[in-house]
Amino acid sequence: MRAWLMPEGCDGFDKIHLADLPDPEPGPGEVLIAPRAWSINYRDFAVAAGKYFGGPITEPSIPLSDGAGEVIAVGRGVNNVVVGDKVQGSFFLDWMDGPQAMGRALGDGKAPGMLAEKVVLPQQGVVKIAQSLSYAEAACMPCAGVTAYNALFMGGRPVGKGSRVLVLGSGGVSMIALQLAKAAGAEVIATSSSDAKLERVKALGADHLVNYKSTPEWGKHIAKNFGGATQVVEVGGTGTLQQSINALAPEGEIALIGVLSDGEPPHPRQLMMTGGSIRGIFVGSVRMAKDLNTMVDEQAIKPPIGATFGFDEAIAAYAHAWGPDSFGKTVITLD
Numbered sequence: 001m002r003a004w005l006m007p008e009g010c011d012g013f014d015k016i017h018l019a020d021l022p023d024p025e026p027g028p029g030e031v032l033i034a035p036r037a038w039s040i041n042y043r044d045f046a047v048a049a050g051k052y053f054g055g056p057i058t059e060p061s062i063p064l065s066d067g068a069g070e071v072i073a074v075g076r077g078v079n080n081v082v083v084g085d086k087v088q089g090s091f092f093l094d095w096m097d098g099p100q101a102m103g104r105a106l107g108d109g110k111a112p113g114m115l116a117e118k119v120v121l122p123q124q125g126v127v128k129i130a131q132s133l134s135y136a137e138a139a140c141m142p143c144a145g146v147t148a149y150n151a152l153f154m155g156g157r158p159v160g161k162g163s164r165v166l167v168l169g170s171g172g173v174s175m176i177a178l179q180l181a182k183a184a185g186a187e188v189i190a191t192s193s194s195d196a197k198l199e200r201v202k203a204l205g206a207d208h209l210v211n212y213k214s215t216p217e218w219g220k221h222i223a224k225n226f227g228g229a230t231q232v233v234e235v236g237g238t239g240t241l242q243q244s245i246n247a248l249a250p251e252g253e254i255a256l257i258g259v260l261s262d263g264e265p266p267h268p269r270q271l272m273m274t275g276g277s278i279r280g281i282f283v284g285s286v287r288m289a290k291d292l293n294t295m296v297d298e299q300a301i302k303p304p305i306g307a308t309f310g311f312d313e314a315i316a317a318y319a320h321a322w323g324p325d326s327f328g329k330t331v332i333t334l335d
């Protein structure tokens with residue numbers, strides 16, 4: 001089979017290369033999947049650059065956490081899927097339900113990665129895709145989709161009618177969060193560095209738009225003009241956290257997710273004045289992935305795919321996702 005590989009010591013996505021590898025076989029309790037589509041997450045750049053939690057890649061490994069495809073064989077004892085099922089991987093292979101539990105994470109350089117023609121996963125890390133989605137759309141869900149779902153619905157005040165959700169930038173997590181929040185009946189405030197992208201964000205249903213470049217004090221602007229955010233999908237990191245705190249409505253909640261920008265971390269005392277809170281998010285569980293897929297089917301949600309590349313064009317896909325023209329999810333497909 002063909003697979004993309006990150007070499008030992010990989011220090012950038014441009015170093016990944018195509019390789020011919022032996023076809024994997026499923027052992028007991030394992031599922032053999034033929035992925036048909038994949039999506040790129042910001043985290044995949046960090047892994048390929050050797051800057052993810054585990055440090056540089058110590059042995060050649062297959063990249064990407066997110067893929068969707070067809071079950072083509074199952075090992076002895078597998079009882080949750082059958083050959084022919086359409087499935088996705090779960091970002092965390094061992095976090096089934098309940099409180100946060102990290103463990104093995106797809107595509108981190110140690111656990112299996114998805115960017116190959118065949119992948120073996122333990123059955124508990126295999127989830128049936130939403131029936132209404134194509135493989136390309138389903139491939140957007142394991143990391144970005146589940147993270148957005150966790151941020152919006154698993155906190156102390158789940159998003160619903162009367163919520164006012166702030167999403168930062170027009171990347172994958174934020175655009176899926178926008179769609180989920182709208183489907184739940186919330187008002188959505190969205191930011192971007194680009195007025196052209198804000199038009200696309202508006203077309204996805206955002207109620208209020210702010211260009212965070214031309215409105216550098218966007219946090220206060222949102223509190224003053226739109227009544228503040230009851231939830232913030234905080235993908236910016238230390239470079240945006242102060243503004244997100246400024247944007248909070250009383251008792252608002254920040255879902256702490258991303259590391260897109262650097263800056264001086266804010267002093268948390270402002271949260272005391274407003275009763276605000278910050279909740280850390282690390283993608284989510286298999287249960288959240290299943291519940292998200294149910295919601296996607298019920299609400300007819302289609303994740304926004306900004307660009308699609310072929311399997312041979314993986315490096316170009318990474319480059320696009322990294323570049324200024326990316327919007328929503330960047331996808332790789334086999335077809």
Ligand SMILES: NC(=O)c1ccc[n+]([C@@H]2O[C@H](COP(=O)([O-])OP(=O)(O)OC[C@H]3O[C@@H](n4cnc5c(N)ncnc54)[C@H](OP(=O)(O)O)[C@@H]3O)[C@@H](O)[C@H]2O)c1
Pocket residue numbers: 040041042043143144147168169170171172173174191192193194197212235236239240256257258259260261281282283284321324326327328
């Ligand atoms: N904790 C977790 O479980 C988890 C899970 C998924 C992702 N993440 C993290 O969340 C972040 C987003 O991930 P992603 O995959 O959605 O990224 P992505 O799709 O690559 O998002 C890129 C977009 O982020 C926006 N952006 C960049 N700098 C920004 C800033 N200073 N303020 C506001 N927006 C900014 C830009 O939007 P515009 O071009 O519109 O300005 C850019 O197009 C990353 O840091 C990622 O590592 C964490």
